[in-house]
């Protein structure tokens with residue numbers, strides 16, 4: 075799909091296509107549709123990032139709260155978004171040993187208790203060992219640092235999801 079085809083999409087189709095590049099936040103795609111035409115995919119990505127950056131802190135934390143826990147209840151009950159399911163499976167988060175699963179569940183809870191939003195990391199760019207180490211280390215950060223870090227990870231996730239939608243045959247890189 076080239077950028078002129080993206081620019082020609084009516085907003086309903088645009089939101090259907092890009093509504094989950096930011097997990098469970100179709101509002102973001104609906105908002106940036108008015109910024110068309112985009113000269114390139116990178117400028118569509120930049121418009122999304124700009125929209126996120128302009129949100130107040132509560133809005134940024136709201137975006138983080140729309141993310142499912144890694145290896146959490148949604149994965150077990152099969153209610154993850156297709157994007158998230160594929161990403162979590164690729165990193166092996168759907169095949170943890172019972173010891174790993176209970177460690178991750180404990181750390182996810184500790185993280186949420188401390189910060190009031192879930193741990194978010196771009197799982198496509200990390201392996202399982204990395205994810206668990208980051209989860210345990212990032213529990214020690216401040217809330218402000220973690221909110222900023224979570225949003226950086228959201229931007230990596232959305233970049234890879236955009237590339238997969240618009241350039242499905244190209245190698246995806248950050």
Ligand SMILES: NC(=O)N[C@H]1NC(=O)NC1=O
Nearest residue numbers: 142158193194195196197
């Ligand atoms: N909690 C969290 O990081 N979730 C995610 N990360 C990712 O790459 N896809 C997700 O759904």
